[in-house]
Amino acid sequence: MKTSANQLKSRKGLIAALDVGTTKICTLIARSDVERGLSGEVQPRIVGVGHQVSGGVRNGAVIDLDAAEQSIRAVVEAAEQMAGENIGSVVVNLSGGRQQSRLIAYEVSIAGHEISDADIRRVLDPVSLAGEVAEDREFIHTIPVGYTVDGNRGVVDPKGMFGERLSVNTHIITALRGPLRNLETAVSKCHLGLEDVVVSPYASALGCLSDDEKKMGVTCIDMGGGTTSVAVFFDGELVHTDSIRVGGVNVTNDISRGLVTPLVHAERMKTLYANALPSEKDDLQVIQVPAMGDNETGDGNTVPRSMLVGIVRPRIEEIFELLRDRLRESGFDKVAGRGLVLTGGASQLAGAPEVAARILDKQVRRGRPITMDGMPEAAAGPTFATCVGLLRYACGHRADEPDHGLGVTAEPEGRMGRIGQWLRENF
Numbered sequence: 001m002k003t004s005a006n007q008l009k010s011r012k013g014l015i016a017a018l019d020v021g022t023t024k025i026c027t028l029i030a031r032s033d034v035e036r037g038l039s040g041e042v043q044p045r046i047v048g049v050g051h052q053v054s055g056g057v058r059n060g061a062v063i064d065l066d067a068a069e070q071s072i073r074a075v076v077e078a079a080e081q082m083a084g085e086n087i088g089s090v091v092v093n094l095s096g097g098r099q100q101s102r103l104i105a106y107e108v109s110i111a112g113h114e115i116s117d118a119d120i121r122r123v124l125d126p127v128s129l130a131g132e133v134a135e136d137r138e139f140i141h142t143i144p145v146g147y148t149v150d151g152n153r154g155v156v157d158p159k160g161m162f163g164e165r166l167s168v169n170t171h172i173i174t175a176l177r178g179p180l181r182n183l184e185t186a187v188s189k190c191h192l193g194l195e196d197v198v199v200s201p202y203a204s205a206l207g208c209l210s211d212d213e214k215k216m217g218v219t220c221i222d223m224g225g226g227t228t229s230v231a232v233f234f235d236g237e238l239v240h241t242d243s244i245r246v247g248g249v250n251v252t253n254d255i256s257r258g259l260v261t262p263l264v265h266a267e268r269m270k271t272l273y274a275n276a277l278p279s280e281k282d283d284l285q286v287i288q289v290p291a292m293g294d295n296e297t298g299d300g301n302t303v304p305r306s307m308l309v310g311i312v313r314p315r316i317e318e319i320f321e322l323l324r325d326r327l328r329e330s331g332f333d334k335v336a337g338r339g340l341v342l343t344g345g346a347s348q349l350a351g352a353p354e355v356a357a358r359i360l361d362k363q364v365r366r367g368r369p370i371t372m373d374g375m376p377e378a379a380a381g382p383t384f385a386t387c388v389g390l391l392r393y394a395c396g397h398r399a400d401e402p403d404h405g406l407g408v409t410a411e412p413e414g415r416m417g418r419i420g421q422w423l424r425e426n427f
Ligand SMILES: Nc1ncnc2c1ncn2[C@@H]1O[C@H](COP(=O)(O)OP(=O)(O)OP(=O)(O)O)[C@@H](O)[C@H]1O
Pocket: 020, 021, 022, 023, 024, 025, 059, 060, 095, 223, 224, 225, 226, 227, 228, 247, 248, 249, 252, 267, 270, 271, 272, 344, 345, 346, 347, 348, 349, 350, 382, 383
C-alpha cells in the first residue's frame, strides 16, 4: 500500500530504504524521531545497514521473483539485526519499467477569488493528468515545477494570490505496470509493505546533490551495473529523467570477451587497472590475464594495459554519447547549466569523469552520498547514493509532492498542451 510523502514526513519511528540494484541490493534503516532540526524537519539517524550481491535482477528490473526475494530478505534481515528492530515497510527504488518523463501544463479557472489549497489540489489532480498516461502505465511521480497566475510565471506558492487563471507545469514520470508489480511482489513476498516507490535517478540525485546545485541547475548521472540513469534539476525541482539499459556489467562483459578471461577476473581487472582515458604509459605496463576456465590460479597470458583501455574506453564513450544525444533530443541538455555529478558504482572507473566532461561539455564532480548521522563507512561510497536518496526522500524531502493514486480514467480538462511549453516559457 502506498502512502503519501506527507504521511511519511510526519511519521515517527523507523524509516527503511531498499535499493534493488542489478549487481547489489542494499538497505538502510534510520530512526526519524531522535532529533529535529531548527526548522522542525526530521533529522534521521542511521541505525541499520545491509548489503549483498543481488539476485534475480537484470538491467534494473526484477526477472526472477524467488531470487530477488531471497536477496532482499537477507539484506533486510542483516540491517534489522544491526538495528535491533524489525521494519514493517520500505521505500524502494524503481529502475526498470521503461520509465517516461514528461512535463505537461495544466490550467484551471480561479474566477477572481483567492487561490486556496483546493485550487492547487485541483490543478494537480491526477484526474486532470489522467489523459497523459497510457493504459499499461502508472504514475510514479507528479511534481509541480512552476506555477503561473494570469500569465505571470515563476510563482513559487500561489496560495493566497488572486487571479483569473492558475496554471502549473507538472513533471510526470510513469512506468509500465508489469515491472512495477514485479518489484512490489518481490518486496511483499518478504512480508514488507511498500511505503513509496521512487525512480532510481531521482533517488540517486537526492542522495548526492547539494541544495545549491539543485537550485542553480545540475545534471546527475548514476552509473550502475545494468543501467545508467540521468536526473536533471532546475530551480530546485526535478524536471527530467532518463535511463539506458547499459552499465558497468557491460564493461565487465566486454573485458571478459575481449581478453577471453573469466568474468570474475574481468571485474577485478576493471577495478584495478582499467581507465577510460588512454595514457602513453599504457603500452609499457603489462597485466596478467587468467585463461577461461581458470578461476583459481590466476595464471595465464599477459597483455599490455593499452589493450584493456582499448576495450573499456569505447564502451564508456558510447554510454556518454548516447546520454548526450538523448539529452539534446529532450531539450534538457542546456537547461541545467554546466554542472554534472557522476555517481553509482561504475562512476568509480578511472577516467570516467574526464570522458563525461569532454562528451557532455560539462564540469564534472564525483558524487558521494550526503553524510547522515550514524552513517557507517560501508555506506559512504557512490554505490550507496540511491539508498541514501531513498532515505532522504522518505524523510520528507519531497513532502510537497502529492500522492497520485492509480486507475484514473477521466479525460483531462483545460490542458494547455503537451510540453515543450515549459522549455519555451523558461528559455
Ligand atoms: N572501482 C571501480 N571501477 C569501475 N567500476 C566499478 C568500480 N567499483 C564498482 N564498479 C562497478 O559498479 C557497478 C555496480 O554499481 P552499483 O552498485 O551502483 O550498481 P547497481 O545499483 O547494482 O546497478 P543498477 O543501478 O544498474 O541497477 C558494477 O558494474 C561494478 O563493476
